[in-house]
Amino acid sequence: MTITGRLLRLPGLVLRGSWVGAVVLAHALAVAASTATARLRGDAAGRGLRDGERWVRVLTRLGPSYIKIGQLLSTRRDLLPDAVTTPLARLTDSARPPRRRRVARAVRRAYRDRPWPFREFRWEPVACGSIATVHEAVTLDGRHVAVKVRRPGVAGVMWRDFTLTAAAMTALGLVPRLRRMPFKLMHDQVGGAILRQLDFRAEAGALASLRANLSGFGNVRVPAPLPELCTDETVVMEYVPDLTRFAPGDLDADTRRAVVRAVLAAIYEMLFVDGVVHCDLHPGNLYFDRRAHLVVLDAGFVIRLPDAVRRSFADFFINMALGDGWMCGQIVIDSAAQVAEDSDLEGFRTGLRELVAETSGAKSGEFDLARFAGRLFDLQRRFGLFPAPEFAFPLLSLLVIEGMIKGFDSDVDFQAEAMPVLRRRNTPRAAESTAER
Known part of the structure; x- marks a missing residue:
């Protein structure tokens, strides 16, 4: 069985789907209870969906695919109240880092087929996102670099989410009034773009393309990748202090x-x-x-x-x-x-x-x-x-x-x-x- 096949095994999908459903249901019940309590107290609006802290907790529990949605919503201060966008803005870099030994194991495994390229490596991340952590390092030839490391296990979770949302889009396409909508095409395009964030070799290439394309802008800087040090699980680039x-x-x-x-x-x-x-x-x-x-x-x-x-x-x-x-x-x-x-x-x-x-x-x-x-x-x-x-x-x-x-x-x-x-x-x-x- 291929790696993708193992990731998408039915038991894993069932467990992931049950977890997502349980978290969403619990949140919906909490919002309903909060709204009902507010109305009893005479507050017609209540907090409900305007409770940004609750959204942070829910999206964080649901995982990286949903954290990405929260990051997008956090930028919409013109459409959403500050009570929602301010807490959501923490999702851009406030994810909890994996345990140090898991990161070390992942990095060592990424370079298992080649000589270890770093003279120094700071295992505590300088930045931490939903898909990866970023670490300072110094190469054997003395270059100061930033190393983006894919979170252990994140690929499996995101592939399962992609499969579950694909099933949901298929179901929507069966609704008579929605049959004309190209749900599958939209899901494959947008969902596929999110999944491609797991492809770190493609990211290194994209970084090089952006740097070349924007080189004429004197006030815009894109760090240079080091392709010879990049792997399937890491992106190595110049460190910008x-x-x-x-x-x-x-x-x-x-x-x-x-x-x-x-x-x-x-x-x-x-x-x-x-x-x-x-x-x-x-x-x-x-x-x-x-x-x-x-x-x-x-x-x-x-x-x-x-x-x-x-x-x-x-x-x-x-x-x-x-x-x-x-x-x-x-x-x-x-x-x-x-x-x-x-x-x-x-x-x-x-x-x-x-x-x-x-x-x-x-x-x-x-x-x-x-x-x-x-x-x-x-x-x-x-x-x-x-x-x-x-x-x-x-x-x-x-x-x-x-x-x-x-x-x-x-x-x-x-x-x-x-x-x-x-x-x-x-x-x-x-x-x-x-x-x-």
């Missing part, structure tokens, strides 16, 4: 604006030019170095957009910035994974034209990407269009940073900041003739 976590209150107005524009310029370069996109730019992966340059860490959740998807997304974005809702609609139609037989394409174009007209040129304090995406997806459902799953990744990368952007500079114009990058990539797609509109 004196990193500082930043928050809006720690910076003056000019520095906040500079940070926002550096982040946006980097992510637009990924989305519209390179197609190698970091989808996990939450505050746990963004730091300042001693020169006040932005440092991007952890390339685990990096995806490579197919060229056709990259071009379509760029075309959509530039036409949105230009206020051309008709062309935006045509791009979505042409790139759709599925078009229903009873679709209303003209109705979709009209609805999207109105949506784009409302949002064109809005600043970050006025433009809400989450609501825009929600209304876009609603239009697609209503008029019989189902987008290519790959479109989830560009949207995810923007959704992750939107919450941070709003906190740092509410006056930045998302669309105007994208225009220099969009003009460099190529000429935007234009409609064949105005008569078709």
Whole structure:
């Protein structure tokens, strides 16, 4: 039996599914009890789902796949109350480290087929996430490095979660009203991207690609990987000293604006030019170095957009910035994974034209990407269009940073900041003739 086969054995799936179900049920009962008690006391709202500390405990108990969801939600301070987002923000790097002997065993096993490459290795982690821990080390030739070590046992848990959620998506697809939704495609794309965070050799390659692609940005730094020292369980990269976590209150107005524009310029370069996109730019992966340059860490959740998807997304974005809702609609139609037989394409174009007209040129304090995406997806459902799953990744990368952007500079114009990058990539797609509109 293969390693994957052993990981996905039925008893393990049953135990994992039972555990997830029990934790979720216990949480639901606790929320219901809390809500009922609050109402008896005259507090109509109560805490319930607004109890961020409870969410931290639940997501931590459920494990790495669910902690990733919490990390994403923690960035949405514009949509969720501080009572929820502030506790969830601790999920970015507050995971408990494995026992030292388990980490040592994992690292020694990773290098069992080659000479031990380290002169020094600090077994206590300098950072600890849901999938890996990070350790300082010095190589035999004296290089100061950071070593990312995959948590022992995490692969099995995440594969089981992937299998369970795949079964849930299949079940949803059997519901009569939902049969047209491409749940399997969406799950394979998004769930597969999360699973690829277990592939540390791919992460080392992604780190090298990001570093090369962003090398022209003088204020953005990506640590260099050391491919000859990387293994299936470890990523070894240059150590960046004196990193500082930043928050809006720690910076003056000019520095906040500079940070926002550096982040946006980097992510637009990924989305519209390179197609190698970091989808996990939450505050746990963004730091300042001693020169006040932005440092991007952890390339685990990096995806490579197919060229056709990259071009379509760029075309959509530039036409949105230009206020051309008709062309935006045509791009979505042409790139759709599925078009229903009873679709209303003209109705979709009209609805999207109105949506784009409302949002064109809005600043970050006025433009809400989450609501825009929600209304876009609603239009697609209503008029019989189902987008290519790959479109989830560009949207995810923007959704992750939107919450941070709003906190740092509410006056930045998302669309105007994208225009220099969009003009460099190529000429935007234009409609064949105005008569078709």
